[in-house]
Amino acid sequence: xxxxxxxxxxxxxxxxxxxxxxxxxxxxxxxxxxxxxxxxxxxxxxxxxxxxxxxxxxxxxxxxxxxxxxxxxxxxxxxxxxxxxxxxxxxxxxxxxxxxxxxxxxxxxxxxxxxxxxxxxxxxxxxxxxxxxxxxxxxxxxxxxxxxxxxxxxxxxxxxxxxxxxxxxxxxxxxxxxxxxxxxxxxxxxxxxxxxxxxxxxxxxxxxxxxxxxxxxxxxxxxxxxxxxxxxxxxxxxxxxxxxxxxxxxxxxxxxxxxxxxxxxxxxxxxxxxxxxxxxxxxxxxxxxxxxxxxxxxxxxxxxxxxxxxxxxxxxxxxxxxxxxxxxxxxxxxxxxxxxxxxxxxxxxxxxxxxxxxxxxxxxxxxxxxxxxxxxxxxxxxxxxxxxxxxxxxxxxxxxxxxxxxxxxxxxxxxxxxxxxxxxxxxxxxxxxxxxxxxxxxxxxxxxxxxxxxxxxxxxxxxxxxxxxxxxxxxxxxxxxxxxxxxxxxxxxxx
Amino acid sequence: xxxxxxxxxxxxxxxxxxxxxxxxxxxxxxxxxxxxxxxxxxxxxxxxxxxxxxxxxxxxxxxxxxxxxxxxxxxxxxxxxxxxxxxxxxxxxxxxxxxxxxxxxxxxxxxxxxxxxxxxxxxxxxxxxxxxxxxxxxxxxxxxxxxxxxxxxxxxxxxxxxxxxxxxxxxxx
Numbered sequence: 001x002x003x004x005x006x007x008x009x010x011x012x013x014x015x016x017x018x019x020x021x022x023x024x025x026x027x028x029x030x031x032x033x034x035x036x037x038x039x040x041x042x043x044x045x046x047x048x049x050x051x052x053x054x055x056x057x058x059x060x061x062x063x064x065x066x067x068x069x070x071x072x073x074x075x076x077x078x079x080x081x082x083x084x085x086x087x088x089x090x091x092x093x094x095x096x097x098x099x100x101x102x103x104x105x106x107x108x109x110x111x112x113x114x115x116x117x118x119x120x121x122x123x124x125x126x127x128x129x130x131x132x133x134x135x136x137x138x139x140x141x142x143x144x145x146x147x148x149x150x151x152x153x154x155x156x157x158x159x160x161x162x163x164x165x166x167x168x169x170x171x172x173x174x175x176x177x178x179x180x181x182x183x184x185x186x187x188x189x190x191x192x193x194x195x196x197x198x199x200x201x202x203x204x205x206x207x208x209x210x211x212x213x214x215x216x217x218x219x220x221x222x223x224x225x226x227x228x229x230x231x232x233x234x235x236x237x238x239x240x241x242x243x244x245x246x247x248x249x250x251x252x253x254x255x256x257x258x259x260x261x262x263x264x265x266x267x268x269x270x271x272x273x274x275x276x277x278x279x280x281x282x283x284x285x286x287x288x289x290x291x292x293x294x295x296x297x298x299x300x301x302x303x304x305x306x307x308x309x310x311x312x313x314x315x316x317x318x319x320x321x322x323x324x325x326x327x328x329x330x331x332x333x334x335x336x337x338x339x340x341x342x343x344x345x346x347x348x349x350x351x352x353x354x355x356x357x358x359x360x361x362x363x364x365x366x367x368x369x370x371x372x373x374x375x376x377x378x379x380x381x382x383x384x385x386x387x388x389x390x391x392x393x394x395x396x397x398x399x400x401x402x403x404x405x406x407x408x409x410x411x412x413x414x415x416x417x418x419x420x421x422x423x424x425x426x427x428x429x430x431x432x433x434x435x436x437x438x439x440x441x442x443x444x445x446x447x448x449x450x451x452x453x454x455x456x457x458x459x460x461x462x463x464x465x466x467x468x469x470x471x472x473x474x475x476x477x478x479x480x481x482x483x484x485x486x487x488x489x490x491x492x493x494x495x
Numbered sequence: 496x497x498x499x500x501x502x503x504x505x506x507x508x509x510x511x512x513x514x515x516x517x518x519x520x521x522x523x524x525x526x527x528x529x530x531x532x533x534x535x536x537x538x539x540x541x542x543x544x545x546x547x548x549x550x551x552x553x554x555x556x557x558x559x560x561x562x563x564x565x566x567x568x569x570x571x572x573x574x575x576x577x578x579x580x581x582x583x584x585x586x587x588x589x590x591x592x593x594x595x596x597x598x599x600x601x602x603x604x605x606x607x608x609x610x611x612x613x614x615x616x617x618x619x620x621x622x623x624x625x626x627x628x629x630x631x632x633x634x635x636x637x638x639x640x641x642x643x644x645x646x647x648x649x650x651x652x653x654x655x656x657x658x659x660x661x662x663x664x665x666x667x668x
Contacts (some may be wrong), residue, residue: 133635288636307608443636444610448603455601465637467610472636489604495605 021082022145023125029145030074038063051234060306083144085157090130092142095291101428104141108132110286111312112158114151117276126151133286133311135469140312157190158281162264168338172259172325180256180305180326182293185248252320263339268308268323282310285336288467289438290340290436292332295431296406302329308335312467343437348426350483351415359478360411364404406431410457415485416462416476418491425464436474446493448484507593518588521652523643528580532572539568548592562643574598585641587652589659592632594639608659616653632656 028169038120041065049056057064078099113395115408120126128151146154172180257274259281268282287307298304306324312395314321324335335344352360375393379386417424424453425444445465454460460481465473488495502626546561573583586593592611615631622628628643628649641652 118524428590438649441609445637445639447605450601454601466635467634468636470636471638493605494593495603 008276019150021085022078022408023123023147024078025123025125026081026145027074027078029070030077032375034069035067038067042067078227083142083145089144090154092144094143094274101326102136102142104130104160106252108134109158110283111310112155112281113312113316114279115276115316116278117150118317121277124148128154128264129312129316131471133369133467139315155281156278159264159269165265168263168428170261170335170339172256172327176303176326177259178253178344179258180322180392181249181252182324183298184305184320185252186244189292197323206276206280234328255319256322256325259322261323261339266274266406268339270313270323271281272322282313284340286310286440287340288472289482290343292435294416294433296409296433299409299433303327304329304332306332309466309468343357344422346424346426347417347419347436348415348424349417350479351426352411352478354411356414356459356478357408357411360407360414361404361442363406368397368400368404371400403431406433409433410440414476414478416479416487418487423464423491424478425462425474429475434474436466437439438464440491446488446495447473448481448482448488448495458482515598518586519651519655521581521585521587521641521644521648523580524628524645524648525622526581526626527643528576530627531576534657535568535572539565580643585652589655589662592641592656593638594641604639606632606634606637606639608656609658609663610637611656614653614656614660616649618646618649622649630656 010469018367026328034230045060046053046056049059063314077096081094082098083093086108089103092102092104094100094102109130110133111129111131113131115127115129116125117347124147125145126148128142128146129140129143131140134141162346168321241460254273254275257270259272262269263284266284268280268287270278270280270282272278288311291309293307294303302405304324305322305325305326307321308323312418313319323339325330326333333345377390380388382389406428410433412427413433414428415424415426418440421440422437423440425434425438427434427436442466444467447463447465449463450459458481459478461475462479462484463475464475465471485495512616542564542640543561569602575598578597582598583594583596585595588608592606592608594602596602611632611634613633615633617629617631618627621628623646626643628644628646628647630644630649630652632639632641641649644652
């Protein structure tokens with residue numbers, strides 16, 4: 001073989017070697033979290049030594065050697081992680097030194113997701129997640145960070161069947177997306193984001209900066225005369241709630257900006273996001289159920305959000321598995337018909353009504369009195385804390401009163417129905433109303449439950465378990481027992 | 496031997512009720528009930544013994560603490576446990592598995608065998624004597640536990656369900 005051919009062969013081998021490996025940025029992620037505690041001071045010393053490498057090396061050779069080992073280990077780990085594409089499957093070699101070999105057949109994939117943040121766009125990397133219905137050891141069956149070119153090769157491979165096929169596209173209006181983010185933001189998710197950022201910052205810059213920020217905030221609050229009247233801990237709680245909610249709102253808005261859902265062949269292709277861009281490919285026959293969600297306010301304003309439960313979609317942190325983020329009640333049927341034509345119109349075979357109102361609101365009503373009674377009791381033992389206790393009682397009673405109103409509305413909207421191989425379950429869980437539509441072949445178990453009070457009133461609760469990685473069920477309460485048994489028997493569930 | 500009679504009796508009862516003959520009805524073995532009684536008796540005896548040792552250190556009468564405990568234990572042993580073992584039953588066929596359990600809070604489960612992905616059979620040591628054998632039916636999104644079966648019943652349930660899964664796969668091929 002001539003020298004030129006040998007060089008060509010070596011180049012080709014080298015190219016193939018790196019083709020199916022992860023993006024080199026993963027080498028950094030394989031280094032330990034504490035590496036930066038060594039690297040940053042080392043850099044500071046180098047600058048202090050005015051880039052005199054000799055003296056710097058002599059003084060800190062142990063730290064330099066440690067960092068070299070860490071990087072060397074990370075590089076080795078990166079070398080051993082790669083993937084292979086075969087005709088009918090993808091094989092990922094992951095884990096420490098590639099000891100974990102995961103083979104996923106394309107026919108078994110339920111979802112394929114791509115995610116690219118700001119920094120990933122700059123360095124041309126892209127995270128790829130592949131999921132099946134089976135529960136995996138990790139968060140996803142296969143998780144890889146590839147170059148953008150390779151990631152999109154996989155994406156185009158998965159969506160190849162959509163070429164020359166008609167596409168039905170649903171695009172969300174921007175104004176409705178703002179309302180969607182307003183409704184689906186929560187203080188808890190906002191606080192998780194803030195605390196993660198603060199914790200990582202604290203680990204790098206130390207406690208001093210954290211204390212400086214807190215002192216500054218306290219000083220500013222003390223300057224406002226109105227706020228000076230309010231107890232400090234109430235202010236802190238209020239600030240945390242409002243701040244956390246705002247961060248969650250902005251995060252949701254950026255996550256779902258430019259949302260579009262395309263039905264093509266047997267796939268859903270979902271795109272969304274302005275900061276971090278996301279693409280999801282869902283296999284329609286792997287969608288376990290769709291869920292039309294509303295809060296009481298959404299019910300009053302006649303708007304609905306539709307989510308699709310498919311393994312892998314909506315699994316990442318703070319991700320909502322939206323199919324139609326938000327739409328009006330009038331539009332939802334049309335949009336669903338376009339995206340999921342097989343789903344029959346919603347039908348109720350058994351429903352609750354005015355006669356069941358008492359059953360729905362009794363327990364929430366009793367719970368409403370608990371903070372009032374507890375407040376009275378606490379006031380008896382701590383009379384000096386009257387203002388604080390009163391504020392706390394009001395803060396805890398308001399959500400419970402709201403719950404009573406929600407459950408009162410639920411008494412008129414709870415139902416169950418079967419039509420054309422699908423079951424529709426309308427129920428209320430805590431503060432949200434759900435209308436879940438599942439194909440009967442995606443139902444894994446049905447349970448009919450009765451407590452002693454339900455035995456007396458001849459009612460029951462029906463729990464329908466749908467396919468999922470973990471246990472997933474929908475509970476419809478307050479239905480007539482005899483009617484439920486007859487309905488289930490008629491539809492092949494000999495309970 | 497005893498189990499064989501139970502199965503035949505149940506099959507005859509099934510025919511009398513007009514149910515399909517291929518449906519098998521199983522009830523939990525009674526032996527675990529006696530084992531639980533024995534364990535509870537030992538636990539309560541140990542609690543009483545421990546309380547006797549520290550009785551002098553406690554300023555108030557120990558009976559105020561122990562009385563509710565005895566009442567709960569008595570209700571559990573004499574009411575809840577026996578009724579669970581008497582009232583619970585499981586029916587298994589190649590098409591479906593149903594379960595009825597509970598005393599005050601009753602639950603009726605229905606699981607089509609088409610949803611079952613795998614079967615886990617737990618046969619404990621001395622399971623043929625103790626009746627502490629369990630069958631777990633695993634489906635995507637749900638799991639059904641059939642507890643306290645005799646060894647023979649547990650093996651029979653596993654065989655029926657596994658056969659159904661195997662035949663399902665053959666049909667798909």
